[in-house]
Amino acid sequence: MPSVLDLAPVVPVVVIEDAADAVPLARALVAGGLPAIEVTLRTPAALDAIRAIAADVPDAVIGAGTVISSGGVGAAVAAGARFLVSPGWTERLLDAMKASGVPFLPGVSTTSEVVALLERGVSEMKFFPAEAAGGTAYLTSLAGPLPQARFCPTGGISLASAPSYLGLGNVGCVGGTWMVPADAIASKDWARVEALAAEAASLRGRP
Ligand code: 3PG
Numbered sequence: 001m002p003s004v005l006d007l008a009p010v011v012p013v014v015v016i017e018d019a020a021d022a023v024p025l026a027r028a029l030v031a032g033g034l035p036a037i038e039v040t041l042r043t044p045a046a047l048d049a050i051r052a053i054a055a056d057v058p059d060a061v062i063g064a065g066t067v068i069s070s071g072g073v074g075a076a077v078a079a080g081a082r083f084l085v086s087p088g089w090t091e092r093l094l095d096a097m098k099a100s101g102v103p104f105l106p107g108v109s110t111t112s113e114v115v116a117l118l119e120r121g122v123s124e125m126k127f128f129p130a131e132a133a134g135g136t137a138y139l140t141s142l143a144g145p146l147p148q149a150r151f152c153p154t155g156g157i158s159l160a161s162a163p164s165y166l167g168l169g170n171v172g173c174v175g176g177t178w179m180v181p182a183d184a185i186a187s188k189d190w191a192r193v194e195a196l197a198a199e200a201a202s203l204r205g206r207p
């Protein structure tokens, strides 16, 4: 199964209020060079948005974020999500993600959560909320005792701070909303989203 962490250095975390925005938004992100897109299950429009992108934007790798229940896992995969992301995890959620057949990133913010996931055979995870939970210093500290864990830090990351995360050996990609600002979506300013995506896509992961 392909790793979510290796899809792209930067994963836009999208909140969609109107499913009609999904396809033009995804096209703008892909055109800007960000093919892996996480649509969060936070709005009533999210599943329709995933369905529309899966059907109409073949160059996108559409995933679901804020997947916090086994019902959410099933609904997201049925809608066409090709990866699943959660800000945290429980045993029940992890079982559903493992059974889903698609790659997934459960979320962690403490050392014990990382150890518990490693114990369950999962070594790739979201680090959320990255800045609030300790940022690059925390991830650097984890690399000593837990070098087998790899992360997609998300939460409070910006164009300016992303390179310091992407330079860490235990970081595969970063997530963020900075290239999909709510006001750009509300005003359907897809050219701005594409420009922000292009700027983000110019950030590279470690060689
Ligand atoms: C979120 O919680 O919406 C995202 O994970 C991170 O959002 P941010 O990049 O705006 O902090």
Ligand code: 3PY
Pocket: 013, 040, 064, 065, 066, 067, 085, 086, 087, 088, 107, 126, 128, 154, 155, 175
């Ligand atoms: C999620 O909502 O899935 C997160 O990981 C936070 O961005």
